[in-house]
Amino acid sequence: xxxxxxxxxxxxxxxxxxxxxxxxxxxxxxxxxxxxxxxxxxxxxxxxxxxxxxxxxxxxxxxxxxxxxxxxxxxxxxxxxxxxxxxxxxxxxxxxxxxxxxxxxxxxxxxxxxxxxxxxxxxxxxxxxxxxxxxxxxxxxxxxxxxxxxxxxxxxxxxxxxxxxxxxxxxxxxxxxxxxxxxxxxxxxxxxxxxxxxxxxxxxxxxxxxxxxxxxxxxxxxxxxxxxxxxxxxxxxxxxxxxxxxxxxxxxxxxxxxxxxxxxxxxxxxxxxxxxxxxxxxxxxxxxxxxxxxxxxxxxxxxxxxxxxxxxxxxxxxxxxxxxxxxxxxxxxxxxxxxxxxxxxxxxxxxxxxxxxxxxxxxxxxxxxxxxxxxxxxxxxxxxxxxxxxxxxxxxxxxxxxxxxxxxxxxxxxxxxxxxxxxxxxxxxxxxxxxxxxxxxxxxxxxxxxxxxxxxxxxxxxxxxxxxxxxxxxxxxxxxxxxxxxxxxxxxxxxxxxxxxxxxxxxxxxxxxxxxxxxxxxxxxxxxxxxxxxxxxxxxxxxxxxxxxxxxxxxxxxxxxxxxxxxxxxxxxxxxxxxxxxxxxxxxxxxxxxxxxx
Ligand code: C2E
Ligand code: MG
Ligand code: MG
Numbered sequence: 001x002x003x004x005x006x007x008x009x010x011x012x013x014x015x016x017x018x019x020x021x022x023x024x025x026x027x028x029x030x031x032x033x034x035x036x037x038x039x040x041x042x043x044x045x046x047x048x049x050x051x052x053x054x055x056x057x058x059x060x061x062x063x064x065x066x067x068x069x070x071x072x073x074x075x076x077x078x079x080x081x082x083x084x085x086x087x088x089x090x091x092x093x094x095x096x097x098x099x100x101x102x103x104x105x106x107x108x109x110x111x112x113x114x115x116x117x118x119x120x121x122x123x124x125x126x127x128x129x130x131x132x133x134x135x136x137x138x139x140x141x142x143x144x145x146x147x148x149x150x151x152x153x154x155x156x157x158x159x160x161x162x163x164x165x166x167x168x169x170x171x172x173x174x175x176x177x178x179x180x181x182x183x184x185x186x187x188x189x190x191x192x193x194x195x196x197x198x199x200x201x202x203x204x205x206x207x208x209x210x211x212x213x214x215x216x217x218x219x220x221x222x223x224x225x226x227x228x229x230x231x232x233x234x235x236x237x238x239x240x241x242x243x244x245x246x247x248x249x250x251x252x253x254x255x256x257x258x259x260x261x262x263x264x265x266x267x268x269x270x271x272x273x274x275x276x277x278x279x280x281x282x283x284x285x286x287x288x289x290x291x292x293x294x295x296x297x298x299x300x301x302x303x304x305x306x307x308x309x310x311x312x313x314x315x316x317x318x319x320x321x322x323x324x325x326x327x328x329x330x331x332x333x334x335x336x337x338x339x340x341x342x343x344x345x346x347x348x349x350x351x352x353x354x355x356x357x358x359x360x361x362x363x364x365x366x367x368x369x370x371x372x373x374x375x376x377x378x379x380x381x382x383x384x385x386x387x388x389x390x391x392x393x394x395x396x397x398x399x400x401x402x403x404x405x406x407x408x409x410x411x412x413x414x415x416x417x418x419x420x421x422x423x424x425x426x427x428x429x430x431x432x433x434x435x436x437x438x439x440x441x442x443x444x445x446x447x448x449x450x451x452x453x454x455x456x457x458x459x460x461x462x463x464x465x466x467x468x469x470x471x472x473x474x475x476x477x478x479x480x481x482x483x484x485x486x487x488x489x490x491x492x493x494x495x496x497x498x499x500x501x502x503x504x505x506x507x508x509x510x511x512x513x514x515x516x517x518x519x520x521x522x523x524x525x526x527x528x529x530x531x532x533x534x535x536x537x538x539x540x541x542x543x544x545x546x547x548x549x550x551x552x553x554x555x556x557x558x559x560x561x562x563x564x565x566x567x568x569x570x571x572x573x574x575x576x577x578x579x580x581x582x583x584x585x586x587x588x589x590x591x592x593x594x595x596x597x598x
Contacts, residue, residue: 072120113128265323357414369568491548
């Protein structure tokens, strides 16, 4: 009888009696005329470490070797009559073999593949199995034999390898590799059930600082604890993945609305609220998060992750401990920034930066007091790009250090032109960015520039914004001392915006204070601004500093500043920033510009 027919009709055909009638031992099963090598073959089969069994065309067992008996928990002499090949497998596995292995062996003579044997005590064993069909051509299958080899080691090794490549060694969480696979599954389910899914990208705030101050071991402990706490908030089908050093990605499926995410965000924050312990200290950890929701914010895993990342960047930019949902315009802006960044990287090599110069005047005499050098980017297709647009990007990418150095050198070189135009030495002011100011090479670099360009140090003024100085007053004090020692002038820019501590201002070797345009624009009508401008002037004078007002646009503003003793002014009322070529015509401009102050 055909094996599969037999199996499908198993209840009827498989009685112990029938089994016994058909089964016997190997001697009876093998061809009656004993082969001369029969004894030796039997010895080999008995001594192999593989499982070997022989069954008739219906699958009833006729022979099982010693290893097979041991695996199935049968003693040496125990009767195998009544055992069927399918008894060695779970129901599902035997169904698979019946559909796949035995028909293939019947058709091709042999089948090879992996399967799982069910051993004594319900243990399972991974095996590489061969099924052979024996019979005369065209006479159907008379016998089946099968050989199975234990491959559990190999399987275990392969699984471990898979686990290692798909998991993060530190936290034991799945990693990026596993993420996409899981997301495919979650999105397919959401598509089918018409529900939502979400990708949450989560970045620990200030983790790098904690890591640096407590050490990497403590950092690792924290990451493991954070991973555990976050994971404890999730449902069994959700996944959390370690995405980068201190970044995690959470994927949630089966959401009925975007709003159902909010309780989850709350839960995640609450989980990290109690302090963590590391290196004998209590550590508080917050996170910023970006959220993208399927299907609105992306139909494929990669798109969702990218959009969650854009939202995360916005969350980080709005301050720590925030979460943001993706908004398409962020991405458009992101694309724009990306292309701007690529262009910026080339701008210095292609000499696309230029400096424009805006004049500054002494209020009393109306004479020229100096020029402020302001960076411009002559973009090949966008035209003149404003510094407000590209300086933050230069800062972020670190390119500001090279560009800032270029600006310093260029301003010194072009100051000769300014000197020639005005017929007298005029100081030139150059803005120094936060990143440049924090770079220890600044002082040496500046010394070299002054020497190379034969620039009298007293004709160069560095403008450093108040907020930069106040970020780390100790370090700022040291740098300002070193810069002052070179003989250059130092001005505090955008004064009034950075909450200066007077005690520090007094100690720094500053020469000038520039009142921010914000407090000038509504003078003299706005009472608050008037008070601030007035107080800034008197404070500057008390500290022995020259005071300059920037952004002066009207006669009224000038009158107010003059009345309150401001020393210098700069603004569109007197002159816009201009390219160096225009500075060559300066004596003419000088006369016109000085008129209001005369
Ligand atoms: P800042 O140093 O406070 O420069 C003054 C800004 O006010 C300049 O803008 C100038 O064009 C503008 N301004 C001058 N007078 C008036 C006025 O009457 N009305 C109005 N509305 N604006 C006036 P700009 O050139 O766009 O520069 C913006 C900022 O970019 C600068 O602010 C400075 O912080 C930064 N920056 C410019 N050049 C450089 C540079 O070479 N290096 C660094 N690190 N930063 C620079
Ligand atoms: Mg400035
Ligand atoms: Mg300013």
